Amino acid sequence: MIIVIAGGSGFLGQKLDRHLEAGGHRVSILSRRAGRTEGASRAIPWQPDGSPGELPRHLDGVDAVVNLAGEGLADKRWTATRKEAIRRSRILATRTLVRAMAACATPPRVFVSGSAIGYYGVHGDETITETDAPGSDFLATLCVEWEEEARAAASPATRLVINRTGLVLDRDGGALAKMRLPFKLGLGATLGSGDQYMSWIHVDDWTAMMAWAIQSERAGGAINVTAPEPVTNRAFTRTLGRVLKRPAVLQAPSFVFRAAMGEMSAMLLTGQRVLPARAEQLGFRFMHRTLESALRSLNL
Secondary structure (H helix, E strand, O other): OEEEEEOOOOHHHHHHHHHHHHOOOEEEEEEOOOOOOEOOEEEEEOOOOOOOOOHHHHHOOOOEEEEOOOOOOOOOOOOHHHHHHHHHHHHHHHHHHHHHHHOOOOOOOEEEEEEEHHHHOOOOOOEEOOOOOOOOOHHHHHHHHHHHHHHOOOOOOOEEEEEEEOEEEOOOOHHHHHHHHHHHOOOOEEEOOOOOEEOEEEHHHHHHHHHHHHHOOOOOEEEEEOOOOOEEHHHHHHHHHHHHOOOOOEEEOHHHHHHHHHHHHHHHHOOOEEOOHHHHHOOOOOOOOOHHHHHHHOOO
16 A cells, blocks of 8 residues: 555654555655655655645545644643644644645545544543543643544545544653653652553554554544553553562652643543543454553563
8 A cells, every 4th residue: 555644753653654664555754854764765745734735746646644743742841832832733734634635636545643532531430432522621622623624534535534542652662661761760650649540552553553544444433542451550550660570669749740740740640541442343453452461562
């Protein structure tokens, strides 16, 4: 298949690029820097400003477009300016892709667009599936608007899949890579009450589910990209400590995170118990269903 990835130079984009290339697909990466190469993939220049620009001629006739573009959620404190930058980066990038695909004589057969389990807001220990309503906090309203932009791409010619991704576990990037050093130093700690759920997925299952969403004609609409067995932060902390053979008995009070991170601390102190109901119903098979086996497979 011929596949184009927006956001292909990011942590997850690079993982997906390599996975698809290894599967024999031809991958191109959208880049704001003309002439830039991304590993074995071909770079296509674009400007994610809401207009199609020159993209239609590059997307015409391709099999799939994957949208992972957007500013990092946890890179900086959430000031009003930062929140608007996070929002605009996702909305305008998605709008650019949708408008470009609409201008194609032969539109891509599938559009896989990113979202996040933040869509659901705070639910305590209540289990959540794709049928649950969105929340009302910043992340939830962002995801609602982001998904609404993507839905404009759905047509008889283009199948739409919206991937609501949870915490992706990988030793080389993302949140787990940042946790490793404190845990190895014996400073692993439960965050806040520790009762908040962490809906995680192994990076290999994440890339496999992206490829499955591209290729499976049955996949469509919103899909939760999380493992079948979410755990509390307390259980996650103890399991990671056990895998690393380090104590993890400390507790970091909620007020410390709120003081240091402001509104962004909600990502750590609240959670969602999200289940991949739709993916399992459609026949996706996970390689890593339990947290401990997933962590051990990463050779931390």
